[in-house]
Amino acid sequence: MKESPSEKELRERLGPSIFSGEGFLGNDTRPVIEIISNDLALLDKTGITADKIAELLTEVYNKAVKGFGADVEVFPGVYGKYNESMGKIPSPFTGEGVFPKGEVVVRYSASGDEMVLTPLSIHLIKAHGFFQGRGSRYRIEPEKAADLLKLKQ
Amino acid sequence: MTSLPWQQILLSIGFLCAIGLTLSILLILAEKKILNYGTCNIDINNGDKNIPVEGGSSLLSSLADNEIFIPSACGGRGTCAYCKVQVNSGGGITGPIEIPYLSKDELEKNVRLSCQVKVRKDLEITIPEELFSVKKFKARVTEKKSLTHDIIEFKMELISPADIDYKAGQYVQLESEKYKGRDSVNRAYSVSSIPSDKNNIELMIRKVPDGICTTWVFDHVKTGQEVAFSGPYGDFGLTDNDAPIIFVAGGSGMAPIWSILRDMKEKNINRKAIYFFGALTEKDLFYTEELMSLEKDLHDFKYIPALSNEPDKSSWQGERGLVTDVLKRQIPDMAGFEAYLCGSPGMIDACVEVMKESGIPESDIFFDKFA
Numbered sequence: 012m013k014e015s016p017s018e019k020e021l022r023e024r025l026g027p028s029i030f031s032g033e034g035f036l037g038n039d040t041r042p043v044i045e046i047i048s049n050d051l052a053l054l055d056k057t058g059i060t061a062d063k064i065a066e067l068l069t070e071v072y073n074k075a076v077k078g079f080g081a082d083v084e085v086f087p088g089v090y091g092k093y094n095e096s097m098g099k100i101p102s103p104f105t106g107e108g109v110f111p112k113g114e115v116v117v118r119y120s121a122s123g124d125e126m127v128l129t130p131l132s133i134h135l136i137k138a139h140g141f142f143q144g145r146g147s148r149y150r151i152e153p154e155k156a157a158d159l160l161k162l163k164q
Numbered sequence: 165m166t167s168l169p170w171q172q173i174l175l176s177i178g179f180l181c182a183i184g185l186t187l188s189i190l191l192i193l194a195e196k197k198i199l200n201y202g203t204c205n206i207d208i209n210n211g212d213k214n215i216p217v218e219g220g221s222s223l224l225s226s227l228a229d230n231e232i233f234i235p236s237a238c239g240g241r242g243t244c245a246y247c248k249v250q251v252n253s254g255g256g257i258t259g260p261i262e263i264p265y266l267s268k269d270e271l272e273k274n275v276r277l278s279c280q281v282k283v284r285k286d287l288e289i290t291i292p293e294e295l296f297s298v299k300k301f302k303a304r305v306t307e308k309k310s311l312t313h314d315i316i317e318f319k320m321e322l323i324s325p326a327d328i329d330y331k332a333g334q335y336v337q338l339e340s341e342k343y344k345g346r347d348s349v350n351r352a353y354s355v356s357s358i359p360s361d362k363n364n365i366e367l368m369i370r371k372v373p374d375g376i377c378t379t380w381v382f383d384h385v386k387t388g389q390e391v392a393f394s395g396p397y398g399d400f401g402l403t404d405n406d407a408p409i410i411f412v413a414g415g416s417g418m419a420p421i422w423s424i425l426r427d428m429k430e431k432n433i434n435r436k437a438i439y440f441f442g443a444l445t446e447k448d449l450f451y452t453e454e455l456m457s458l459e460k461d462l463h464d465f466k467y468i469p470a471l472s473n474e475p476d477k478s479s480w481q482g483e484r485g486l487v488t489d490v491l492k493r494q495i496p497d498m499a500g501f502e503a504y505l506c507g508s509p510g511m512i513d514a515c516v517e518v519m520k521e522s523g524i525p526e527s528d529i530f531f532d533k534f535a
Contacts, residue, residue, distance in 0.1 A: 029238060029347045032376040076510035079414060079486060080444050081473040095415055095508035096372045098352065101243040108264040109245050111509055112372070148374060 018042050024103040025144075035103060035135070037146025050142045050153045057157035065137035067159050068151070072128050075115040082118075086163045090118045091128075100131055102138075110134060114149075119158070126151050204254075207288045208232070213296070223249065223281040223289070233298040233394050234291070235337060237350045240279035249278040254287035292399060294334075299325060300394045301336075303365065305387050311368065311450040315416050317356070318367045318381060320391065327362035328396065330355060332427035333420045333504075333532070336365065336395030340380040351377035354506065354532060355396065356419035358426045365393070368419040400506070400532040402428070407502040407528070408436035410495065412487060412515050414443065417507035420532055422451060424504070425458055425465070434463035438495065442487030442511060444473040446480050468494060488514045492522070499523030505531040 016024070021043040027034040039046060054061060075083050075091025085091045096112040110131040117126050132149045135141040143150040201219020206226065208215065217226040224240050224247050227233070238244035245265035251274050258266070262277045281287075303320035311317055322328060337350040357366035372378045385391065402409075402424055413421045421439060428437070443449050448471075455467040470483040470490035483490045488511075495501070503519050505512050512531050519529055 027346065029349045029376070030243070031374075032346050032379065033374050076508075077514065079442055079472060079508065079511045079514075081486075093508070093510060094373070095370070095511075096375070097370075097416075098237075099245075101238070101245065105243060106261055106264045113508060113510070114373075 018044065025141075028103070030100050031103070033148065035141070035147055035149070036144035037148075037150060039144030039146060041144070043141075046142075046144055047140050051140045054140075054153040054157065057154060059157045059160060061136055061140045063160070064153070064156050065133050067163070068128055068133045068136070068156060071117060071159065072115050072130065072133065075117070075128075076113070085117070086159060088120045089159065089162050090120060091115045092118070100129075102131060102134060104139070107134070107138065119155075119162075124155060126155060201284050204283050205286045206283070207286070209290055209293070210288075217283055219283050219285070221283055222279050223251070223255075223276075223283055223287065224278040226283050227278065231299070232291070232295060233300065234278050234295065235350075235352070235397055236279065237337075237352075238279075242277055242280050245277060247278040248275050249281075250274055250290040251276045251278075251281055252288040252290060254285050255281045255289075256284070294331075294396070294399060297329060298394060298397060299328075300392065301325060301328065301365075302390060302392055305385055305389050305391055306364070308381075308385070308387060312448050314371045315450070316369055316371075316382065318353075318369050319357075320365045320367075320393075322363050322365065323390065328365065329362065330359055330396035331401045332359055332423040333401030334396035334398045335400075335420075335532075336367070336393045337397065338367070338377060338381070339392040339394070340377040341384075341391075343380055343384050346376050346380075349376050350394070351375075352397070354398075354400075354416075354419035354423075356422045358423060358430060360427075360430055368416045368422075370416040398532070400504075400530060402433070402435075402504070403502065403530075405502075406435055407500065409438070410491070410498065410501050410503045410519070410524075411437060411439040412491065412503065412505045412507070412511075413439075413441055414487065414507035414511050415448075417505075417511075417532070418451065420506050421504065425455075425462070429458065429461050432463075436464040437462065438466045438468065440487050440491055440494070441467070441469045442490075442507070443469060443471055445471055446474055446478065486514075487511065488518050491515065491518055495522070497523060501528070503529045503531075505529070 025035040071085045071091055074085040075093045078093055080093055082090045082092050094114050098112050099109040100112050101109045115128045127149050142153055203216050204219040206215045215230045222240055224234055234247045236247040242261045255276055259280050262280050266275055302323040304323055306321050307319040309317040335352050335354045337352050340349050342348050353367040353369055355365055356368050369378055369381050371382050400420055411421045449469050459465050468483055470487045472486050474480045498519055501524055503524055505515055516529055
């Protein structure tokens with residue numbers, strides 16, 4: 012059985028690197044396992060799985076990409092704006108492949124809240140239940156993401 | 165006298181550590197002394213070039229030591245997957261680190277990440293011909309000019325070597341310096357200057373939020389500063405025939421097309437060409453006057469900017485809508501055209517679909533995806 016990586020190793024993988032200047036942890040000092048378990052617990056309360064969230068976010072991302080940089084209403088009251096970016100970024104977990112670097116800024120018109128989606132951040136949710144640390148530009152609040160399902164219907 | 169249980173535990177741990185340490189040292193010594201691979205030959209492109217190298221290093225670094233630079237962004241850590249090379253023999257088994265980065269087709273063709281292939285015996289590899297002419301350059305930044313709110317033109321004068329040969333459409337890898345605790349990285353940018361100007365290189369760089377290299381370029385690099393890059397890379401560029409051309413670009417995707425168009429002018433290439441440039445609003449356009457002026461200078465050229473988010477009440481008289489829609493409106497039948505595209509993957513994928521539906525075979529659609 013593959014041994015789970017230690018906290019030190021996880022923080023090294025998810026910290027700043029030559030691919031991600033800011034890393035994936037933001038200013039969150041909680042252990043990575045705690046970040047993941049807390050977020051999954053929050054998600055659990057909404058009754059939606061990480062897989063389903065990843066599927067929803069992928070749908071939002073793909074719809075927004077088709078706007079070529081213009082605001083696209085992806086679901087009622089939810090807008091996505093695609094920002095192009097050159098190249099690909101590898102997953103911080105070795106061996107999981109590389110992901111396009113473009114991003115979609117999602118805006119909820121009612122609250123004005125925003126979150127930034129990338130193919131890699133969606134992958135991290137699907138593969139590891141990792142929504143990124145607090146303060147990370149790419150952190151996705153589990154409940155905010157779960158709201159998308161209600162807004163879609 | 166019998167020792168206490170905790171003493172026995174400590175003794176056991178110490179003994180195991182000692183064994184582990186001894187084995188590690190033995191392995192390192194074996195690698196260095198016993199496993200002497202001697203001189204190995206790297207045969208490139210069926211004997212086009214043969215390089216004798218000391219075995220034991222990675223294929224990527226062995227090639228770089230002999231001034232053959234395979235693109236790489238992670239410094240040989242097996243994570244960027246840029247350094248792909250076809251290894252025809254002698255490369256051993258594809259490792260588990262490589263497999264997730266290789267497509268089924270690449271696995272069948274023995275494509276490998278050259279940073280993960282260790283030179284242990286003679287190797288036969290295939291690489292694109294143009295990599296033979298890739299060099300490392302030192303240059304001085306001569307200008308950083310704003311083109312839009314988030315795109316700059318980045319001009320460099322070559323120092324050493326003092327000149328460069330490249331084809332319009334190719335790209336270079338700019339090497340950022342360390343700053344604010346961020347490591348040096350290599351990032352690819354298409355060249356926007358004309359190949360005939362061999363002493364200068366121009367790039368168009370869009371600022372990426374938190375981007376390591378673009379933040380360095382925008383916020384840290386000063387005019388007059390010495391920088392490093394390698395290149396030229398890539399095979400994007402005009403084919404040698406007379407077919408009419410559709411160019412499509414967006415944002416900093418302008419760079420290779422701007423280079424190709426001015427190269428066409430210099431070389432008197434008289435192919436019919438129509439250039440669609442997709443942007444959100446009029447303030448996102450740049451080089452408009454120069455491109456309009458090329459309509460007079462080139463034999464049969466038309467520039468069509470398409471704005472997808474320009475306010476209805478603005479004075480904009482040109483095309484409105486997504487570039488794909490404008491493309492369909494302007495050229496309902498695209499059969500017989502060749503297409504050259506540079507921009508975001510979303511825009512390129514959508515344009516390719518439109519073009520295929522309108523009669524351009526996939527083999528005549530060439531693109532430089534930001535990917």
